[in-house]
Structures are given as C-alpha cells and as structure tokens.
Amino acid sequence: MSDHDAHDIKKSVSRYLFVFYALLFGTLVTVGASYIPFGNHEINIAVALAIACTKGFLVAGYFMHLISERKMIYGILIATVFFFAGLMYLTIWSMNPNSLVHLH
C-alpha cells in the first residue's frame, strides 16, 4: 500500500467517526422528537421518518461507500429503488377507496 492510499484510509476513518457521532445524535433526536406534541401525529411520523432517512443515507453513503461506488452498483440500486417505489405505490394506491373494484 502506498503512503497515498494509507493517507486516504486515515482520512476516511475520521469521516467514519463523524458519521458515527451523527448517527448517535440522530438516534437521540429521534427519541426526543417522538415525545414532542407537534399537534398532529402525522407530523411526528414525518419527523421520525425524515431523521431515519438521514441516518440511512449516512450509513449507506459512508459506511457502505455508496457515495463513491461504481456505475454497476448504482445500476442495481436504481432498479431496486424503481421496484421498491412501485411496491409502495401499489400499497398506497390500494388504500384509496376509489381504487377498489366493485363487483356488485
């Protein structure tokens, strides 16, 4: 390993530690926010999911190195996101009363 590579890894380590502290902080914020009465429970759900998405981005982006991956991996993930979004769309669509087919 060259000195340059070793330097890069050491630089990454400090980034990992920063992400680690951010994840710990995010967890405490998630718990704290769940006790705040925003007036509407849907706001609590949105806040919790927004924090979870941020934490998920940190784990996937930095710990799983997705921010600097090869095109092949991005291709796999784009396909995954497409099908996952389709699954969630079908879920939400099925909850719409107008989507029901009435046979009688």
Next chain:
Amino acid sequence: MDIPYVVEPRQDTGLFNAKVGIWLFLASEVMLFGALFSSYILLRVGAEPGTWPHGLLSVPLGTINTLVLICSSITVVMAWASLKLKDFSSFKKYQAITLLCALTFLVIKSFEYNDKFHHYQIDLNNGQIVDGHLKERNKDFVVVHGHYVQPKAAEGAVTAKAEHEEESEIKVATSDIKYMENYGPWHSTYTAIYFTLTGLHALHVIGGALVIAFIWGPGAGMWKTDPERYTNRIEISGLFWHFVDLVWIFLFPVLYLL
C-alpha cells in the same frame, strides 16, 4: 482451480464478483423488508382509530439496541480500514467488539420477547379486562402485575394504562376468566407484524454475526495466505452488516415510537 475475480476487478463491471453478488442480494433483501413494511402500513392505516397500540414496547431498550447496532457498524468499518492499513491486531479487536454488540443486541431482544410472552390480556366474565405481567398461575387463580382497562381500548390498552392508571397486583379467580392470552404474535395485528419484522431482522443479525465470527476466527488464516481476498471478505460481510443496521434504523421509530 482458481476462482476468477475474487480480488482483481472484472473489466466490464469494474468490481470483484463478490461485491456485485452482495449488492444483488441486498437488492432482494430491500424488496423482502419492503414487502413487510408495506404490510405494516396497510395494517396500521386499516386499523380502527385509537386501537393501534402505543407504549407496548420499551423505548429505553429499543434505544439501547439502536445505539448497540450503530456501535457495531462503526467497528465493522473500522475493522475493514484496519486491514487496509495492514493492522491485523486492530482488526481483531474491532471485530470482537462487533460480535459482542451482536450478542448484546440479541440478548436485549430476547428480554423483550420474554416480556411479551409474560404479558397477558385477561378478559373477565363481567366484561372487564385485566392487562399485566403474569406473576403466578395455578388451577384456582391467576396473579398479574397490571391494571384494569376499558374494553373498548382493546389493542390500545397499554396506552390507556400509561396515561390514567397505576399498576398493582391483581388476583383473578380462574372461574372469573372468560379468556386470557399473552402478547405473542397471535395476540393482535400489531404483535404479529412486530414479531415478524423484528424476528426476521434478528435472524439477519444471527446470520451476519455467524459469518463475521467465522471470518474472524477459523477463517482468519487467509490473512496470511491471501490478504487482499481476506480484506474483500471483510468488506462483503460488512456491507451485509450495515444493511442490517439500516433496516433497524427504520424499524425502531416505526415500531417503538410512532
């Protein structure tokens, strides 16, 4: 026979094969957990207003488990970085901590499961409902540490307790019991989806920990014979472990807090 592309990247993908393999596997895992999350959404939105339970799970235990998994994620990535820096002893220490974290997570989870299997809802002949943890049970009576709840509260019983009532020892004659059932997966749609989601996740924790333990212990000899391939194995097992952490990041608020 040598297996190709275990270390050197393929020209067309720019990656060694195991990395493509693990990402394809993780893609299928996203769809597996995605299907269960969509089931959760349907069940929750379809529940009668006010009947979806709140406060049934221990937030402190869930928070500790979240922190434990985050700690294990940083030790996994630090273990990989240690190997990149040719520091095998640091790698061993970091992965040992990862395994301890996995064990801690599972022990806490087992305490939570055990708690649910000792937590009973007892419907009495007079229409009242007793909700609490079983202390004693024989053919004549049952003793629980709990409280009375309004029948209409049904699945949301524990929320009602948390806001309005103190817990105490309640002795119920067996002849007064119409029906009693613990909070296992069969109790309600909430406990069913809770046990399904967390049980599947726990299986992933066990599987990931076994793989990490094998590479850390019996499989560590490869570091001497083929260090680059060994480092790649750590990266691949680490990607799976981070995914397990990622799933929990969403499970925790959804099941424990909302």
